[in-house]
Amino acid sequence: MNxxxxSEYGTLKAVLMHRPGREIDRLTPYNKDFLLFEDVPYLEALQQEHDVFSNLIKSSTGATVYQLRELLIRVLYDREILLKLVKDSLKRSGLVHLAEEILERxxxxxxxxxxxxxxxxxxxxxxxxxxxxxxxxxxAFLITPCPNLYFQRDPMALTPSGIIFSSMKMEGRQREADxxxxxxxxxxxxxELIxxxxxxxxQQNPPSIEGGDVIVLSHEAVAIGNSERTDEKAIYQVAKALLAEGTVKRVYEVHLPEKRNYMHLDTVFTILDENLVLTYPDAMNAVLKTSCYTLKEIQDDKVHIRREVLKESLLTVLEREISHLEVLATADGNPDYSMREQWFDGANVFAIGPRRVISYNRNIHTNRALRNMGVEVLEIPSSELSRGLGGPRCMTMPLSRARV
Structure with missing residues (x-):
């Protein structure tokens, strides 16, 4: 594992997930907006659905499923690391001096x-x-909870060149990235692998970028959404790093409307195979500007890149990067069902292998359309998981895939 x-669809070998815990029970109708959540889920049912999801990944792929809590405990045995994280978590309440007292008890x-x-x-x-x-x-909270933590896609992103550690736009989620x-x-x-x-x-206070806005298009191209959660300056800096490393040749900046249902690029489209993309048509049509970054030169250890504003649609960009592209719309393009299923992230399925995906069972029209395209669709229950308005891709951070 490197x-x-x-790719977004190579057979899954390892993935990071977080089983929802007590942080979900901290949500109330009065604090959910402050804690950046859409609803107040029922924790036990949420955990049961999440367990079905993680067990399905193991049984269908044989992949290793790392759980964040277990990894975190292992790291926190280093008291210096633990003390720093607790102090950082207490800054909002202004009671950093309590960190030592907490560690003692x-x-x-x-x-x-x-x-x-x-x-x-x-x-x-x-x-x-x-x-x-x-x-x-x-x-009152001395340390605020992280109810969005089960959406593991956002705090980081893996690319052909290395890891992007997210700088989260909303203060309430920055601790997840930390x-x-x-x-x-x-x-x-x-x-030793990062x-x-x-x-x-x-770099102090880097511009914001979130993992849900990062999609690997091909061996040589990465797309990054310029969204309400990812800033243009961050995309520029990531593009310089990717292009300087040499593996990636093109970085596309996709300008998304600032709407809740287009929060990240992976709510607009996901890649399911070397020539198949699942999209939400309204979002694709709403993308009015795409730019492309390429390497200009590296001189005296300084990286210079060029930016070209493309006078073409996002679909045209995808057709150029993905040979013989097939595009499938959520709910097979039916506008009523597509809008309904996109609210529950119909386009945000999780590819576990070429033309093998995990999808919410409630998105019946999209799942049927996928099967008609020859895609194997494995369904998971979604009555509670979907309340956070994130799909199966949002809940997973692939750490290793078979190379394609």
Whole structure:
């Protein structure tokens, strides 16, 4: 495993997932917007559906499924790493000085749970009766939870050239990216294998980019969505790094409308095989601008790239990069069903191999259309998983695929 991927559909060998935990139970109708969630799911049912998903991946591919919690606990046995993460997590509440007190009173596994599901004043007071929480009320968060953590696609991205460690747009999700980066930089299974391409060493407050906006088009091309969560400056910096490394020859910047249902590029289209793409037609038609970055020269260790604004549709770009392209619309193009199923991420299926995908069972019209194209569709229950408005691709971070 070299922590690089050269396709979106090569047979899956290893994947990172996060089984939803207590962080979901922290959601209420009153804080869900602040915590960047769309609804208040039922945790036990959510976990059951997620277990079906992860077990299906194992049984259908034989792939290794890494669970974030297990990797995190292993890394947190290093007290210096644990202390830093806890201090960073306390910054929002302004009570960083409590970090040492927390480490003294909670086990490593408990601290891992705190870093993902948060910690309230009254909970710490049970172990620390003399707690001075300043002006915070008893049920206020000292450390906020991360209910979006089961969407593992966003905190990082693998490319043919190396790893993009995300700089998350929304402050409430930045800690997710910090956890992932800490794991991969320190876990013995990964730390010698990573080749970070973003952010650059020592870069402070890098422009935002999220993994759901990164799609590998071919051996030589990567597309990145310029979306409400990914900035143009980040795309430019990632393009320089990718092109300088030499494997990737073209980086496309795809300008998406700032709409909730086009949050990331992988809600617009996903690649299922060397010549098959699943798209949401309304989103494809809404893309009005695409740019292409290519390498100009490398002189005195300085990388110079050129940017060309393309006077052609995204579909034309895909046809040029993907030979003999076949395009399938969600719900086979039926506008009513397509709109309904796109709300539950109909275009966001997870490819586990060439023309083999995992999809939500509720997207019946899209699944039928896929099967009619010769795609093997494995379905998972989705009554609770879909409440977060993310699909099977959103919940998975492939770490290794068979090369194609």
């Amino acid at each position: 922590l690089r991927i050269n 909670y086990s490593t596994a408990e601290c891992a749970a705190i870093l993902t599901s948060g910690l309230k004043v009254h909970e710490l007071r049970r172990k620390y009766p003399n707690l001075d929480a300043g002006e915070l009320l008893e049920y 956890l992932l980066r800490t794991i991969f930089e320190n876990h013995p299974d990964f730390k 080749h970070p391409i973003y952010p650059s060493n020592g």
